Amino acid sequence: MKLKDKVAIITGGTKGIGLGCAKVFAKHGCTVVICSNDPGSGQEAEEQLKQADAKVRFIECDVKDEGQMTQLIEQTVQGFGQLDCIVNNAGWHPPAMTIDQISVADYESLLRLNLTSTFMGCKFSLPHLLKTKGSIINMSSEVALIGQGEAAGYVSSKAGQIGLTKALALDLAPKGVRVNAVCPAGVMTPLMQEWADTQYDPSAALEMVDSWHPIGRMAKIEEIGEVCAFLASSEASSITGQAICPDGGAALGYRR
Template identity: 40%
Template sequence: MTSSGTEQSLRYLNRVVLITGGTKGIGEATVKLFVKNGANVVYCSKEEKAVDLEMALKESGPGTGTYIPCDVTKEDEIKRLIEVTVKTHGRIDCLINNAGWHPPDQTIDDTSAQEFHDLLNLNLIGYFLTAKYALPHLRKTQGNIINISSLVGIIGQKYAIPYVATKGAITAMTKAMAVDESQYNVRVNSISPGNIWTPLWEELSSHSANPEDMVLGGKDAQLLGRMGTADECAKAALYLAADGTFCTGIDLLLTGGAELNYGNKNQQKIIHH
C-alpha cells in the first residue's frame, strides 16, 4: 500500500485525543487503538507508572502516546492535564472520559455519606470538570466528547447504589451537555458497556465467595453468552469519534444483549437473617 493509501486508512490521523484512566482495561485498549489510527493521544491515570505502555506506543505508532499523571478528583490537576495537552499538541479534538471505579458489593446500610461523596467525585465530578476545561478547546476544533458510562445506569444493579447513581448521572449529563454544546458543533455521546472483561471485573470477582461462579454468571448475563472485550469498547469509541458524525446525545449500549428478555430476577427468594 502506498503511504497516501496508508494515511487514508487511518481513521483519526493527526487528531489530538485526551483519555482519562488510560493505563489499563478499556482506557488502555482505547489509547492503543487511537494511536494505531494515527492520533496523538494524551492519557492519564492517578498513580500508575506507564513506562511500558509508552514504550509500546512509540514502537507501534503511527500516532503518539503521552502519559501524564492526573488524579481526576483534583480540579487543579485536571486543569494542568488540559494545559499540558494543549501546550504539547496545540489543540484537542476528542475527550474520552473513562477514569472511574466500581466498589465491591455494598448495601445502603453499610454505605457512608463520605463513601458516596468520594465515588461521586471520581466517577461523575471528574467527568464534569475534565469536560469543562477541555470544552473551550473542543469548540475551536468542533470536536467531541465520549463519556464511558454503564448499562447499570439504566437497569440498576444489586448492592451498588452509589455506583449506579454515578453512571445514571453520567448518561443524563451527556444528553444535557450535547444540547448545550451543539451550538458549537461539539458532539457529546456516551457508551454504556455491560459486562466487559477487564482487570476491574477480575478484581471484583476475586473478592466474591466463588470467583468461578461469578465469572460464569457474568458470561451468562449476555444473549451472546460471553463478556465483551476492552478492544470492543475501544472500537465503539473510535466509531463515535471518527465515523458517527451525526450522533450526538446518544448512549451506545455495548452489552451483548444483556438488557433484553426476561430472566430469573426474583429477589424474594433471598432469606434475610
C-alpha cells in the same frame, strides 16, 4: 485511519477499557494522551503502546483533583497544539453494598471520582474542543439504564454521567461539539478481575458474568475502543446526546 491527525485525552487510559480505547485510537492515527493517578501503570502502558508505534504520552493526573485536571488538558494542548476528543473513562466500581452500609462520605467520594471528574473533563476541555469542533465521550455503564443491586452509589454516578451527556449535547450541538455516553455491560478488565477475586471461585464468577450476555461473553476492551473511535470520528457526525450500549445483548435480559 479514521482519527488521523487528531489528538485525544483518555482518562484512566493505562488499564482496562481506557487502555483499549488508547490502542484503538492510536491504530486509527490519533495521538493519545493517557492519564492515571498510578504512575507505575502509566509508564507500563506508555511503553506498551509505543512498542505498537502509537503516538502516546502518559501524564500523571488524579481525576478527582481540579488543578491536576486543568493541567492535564493544558499540557496536552501545549504539547500537541490541539484537542479533538476527551474520553472521560477513569472510574471505579466499589464492592457490593446496601445503602445502610454506604457512608455519606464514601458516596460523595465515589461521585467525585466517577461523576465530578467527568464534569471537569468536559468543562476544561471545552474551550479547545470548540476550536476543533471535537467531541466528548463519557464512559458510563449499562447499569445506569437498567439498575444494579447493591450498587446505589455506582449507579447514581453512572446515571449522572448520562444526564450530563444529554444536557451538554443540547448546549453544544449548535457550536459543533458532540457529546455521547458509552454504556458497556460486562467488560473483561483488571477491575472485573478485582471483583472476581473477591468471590469464592473467581473463574466460576467470571463464567457467570459471561453467561449474562446473550453473545456468551463479556466485551473485550478493544471492542469498546472501536465504539469510542467511531463516536470520535466524522463517521458519527450526526450522533450526539446518545447513550450507546455495546452490551452483547445484555439489556435484553441481564442476569436472566
